[in-house]
Amino acid sequence: MGIFERFLSVWVGLGMIVGLFAGILFPDTFLALGDLQYAQINLVIAVLIWLMIYPMMMQVDFTSVKNVHRRPKGLIITVVVNWLIKPFSMALLAMLFMRYIFGPWISPELGDQYIAGMILLGVAPCTAMVFVWSQLTKGDANYTLVQVSINDLIMVVAFAPLAAFLLGVTDVTVPWDTLILSVSLFVVVPLVAGVITRRVVNNQTKLDKLGATLKPFSIVGLVGTVILLFGFQAQTIIENPLDIVLIAVPLLIQTYLIFAVTYIWMKKWGQPHQVAAPGAMIGASNFFELAVAVAISLFGIHSGAALATVVGVLVEVPVMLSLVAYANKTRADFAINEATS
Numbered sequence: 001m002g003i004f005e006r007f008l009s010v011w012v013g014l015g016m017i018v019g020l021f022a023g024i025l026f027p028d029t030f031l032a033l034g035d036l037q038y039a040q041i042n043l044v045i046a047v048l049i050w051l052m053i054y055p056m057m058m059q060v061d062f063t064s065v066k067n068v069h070r071r072p073k074g075l076i077i078t079v080v081v082n083w084l085i086k087p088f089s090m091a092l093l094a095m096l097f098m099r100y101i102f103g104p105w106i107s108p109e110l111g112d113q114y115i116a117g118m119i120l121l122g123v124a125p126c127t128a129m130v131f132v133w134s135q136l137t138k139g140d141a142n143y144t145l146v147q148v149s150i151n152d153l154i155m156v157v158a159f160a161p162l163a164a165f166l167l168g169v170t171d172v173t174v175p176w177d178t179l180i181l182s183v184s185l186f187v188v189v190p191l192v193a194g195v196i197t198r199r200v201v202n203n204q205t206k207l208d209k210l211g212a213t214l215k216p217f218s219i220v221g222l223v224g225t226v227i228l229l230f231g232f233q234a235q236t237i238i239e240n241p242l243d244i245v246l247i248a249v250p251l252l253i254q255t256y257l258i259f260a261v262t263y264i265w266m267k268k269w270g271q272p273h274q275v276a277a278p279g280a281m282i283g284a285s286n287f288f289e290l291a292v293a294v295a296i297s298l299f300g301i302h303s304g305a306a307l308a309t310v311v312g313v314l315v316e317v318p319v320m321l322s323l324v325a326y327a328n329k330t331r332a333d334f335a336i337n338e339a340t341s
Contacts, residue, residue: 008136008219009321015226016318022227023234030231039177040293045228046185051221053131053186055214057194058207059141068146074266074275078147081262081283082125083158089257090122091115091166093250102246110304114247117295117308119166122254123159125151126285128186130278132222133285133320137327139278145191147279152183155287163294175293182289226317233310240307247311252319259284259323273334277327285320288313 023030036043068075098111106114127148134144156179164172201207230237237244259280266276291309299305 008222009318009325011219011223012226012318012321015223016230019227019230020234020237023231024238026231027235030228030234033228034232039175039181039289040296041178041181041185041289042228042232045225048221048225048228049128049132049186050190052135052218052225053128053190054193055211055218056131056135056141056144057190058197058211060145060191060194061142061198062195064142065146068143071143071271071275073269074143074271074279075147075150077262077265077269077271078279078282079150079154081258081265082151083154083162085261086125086254086258086283087119087123087162087166090250090254091119093254093257094118094122097246097250102249105246106243113299113304114243114308116167116299117291117303117305118247118250118254118312120163120291120294120305121251121286121288121309121312123163123166124287124291125155126282127152127155127182127287129285129316129320130282131186131190132218133281133324134278135218136324137277137281138274140272140274143275144278145187147282148187151282152187155179155290159290167298169298172294173297175290175297178290178293182287222317229313229317233314236307236310237314243304243307244311244314247308248315251312251315255284255315255319255323263327267334267337270337271334272337273327273331276334276337280327281320281323284323285316286312288316 033044034042094115098106098115099108103111130148131144133139134141156174159179160172160174197210198207201210262280262283263276266279271279288309291312292306295303295305295309
């Protein structure tokens with residue numbers, strides 16, 4: 001591991017601090033950067049995420065992708081956890097904390113809005129950042145791509161009815177511009193770029209060297225994303241410190257819970273680490289652009305629901321990095337699965 005990867009948690013921690021103070025000291029700059037967005041997707045962050053994803057997409061080999069269906073267990077676990085467990089566990093945790101445990105500190109109306117925001121996060125599994133987590137855990141690029149693609153296809157038909165059911169509303173309008181743009185920017189475009197790169201280079205040794213060269217830029221993209229996220233939300237953090245902590249608690253529990261359920265299930269079903277780790281990351285992380293967009297359209301930009309989805313954005317990177325570290329530390333636990341896969 002290079003110095004960038006070895007001290008990644010340090011760089012991210014510094015990025016959070018730098019972003020917070022920069023957002024307070026230079027609010028106009030971050031306001032201008034924040035306005036560079038379309039369909040709730042910030043274009044500057046999109047470039048940084050693309051920079052993170054591209055090196056992994058160079059590893060995708062379509063001859064191997066065709067054989068993924070021969071190993072269906074990992075895909076089954078991903079689908080079941082993301083769509084039959086995660087949304088409901090998030091709803092239960094949100095209600096438990098906001099109505100009962102934290103009920104004395106917040107009004108019932110505000111608590112209900114926080115619950116709504118967390119539910120929207122729960123029904124929006126990750127699309128983009130999971131490629132980064134997969135790369136950091138040495139995941140199978142081909143299998144991760146299929147896992148994410150199936151997840152996105154299900155999201156197209158399941159997100160709206162599931163969100164409507166859990167929110168208790170009659171209708172949830174899917175912001176198709178957000179969904180389509182996100183999948184295009186974070187899956188299709190980098191995938192096409194990766195395929196073109198493989199064909200142009202046409203040599204695995206040179207591809208490996210190119211990947212190693214780009215890896216520091218990928219880490220820079222991750223830290224840059226953290227700086228921008230905390231810079232954009234600096235004022236919100238300063239104005240609502242207690243509420244952010246209250247919202248973060250059930251979100252943290254949900255993240256670690258879903259990761260544990262998926263990771264253990266993957267191990268019990270004999271999945272190799274390179275499938276288990278990315279699969280657990282998909283459910284643990286969220287498609288926060290979609291959740292934020294729906295929260296704003298349903299409840300307004302200054303609502304508690306919108307704030308809850310923003311908190312999901314803020315806690316995701318540091319929390320997921322802790323899970324990346326744990327997954328890498330426990331790689332040896334999957335040695336038997338690796339040998340028989």
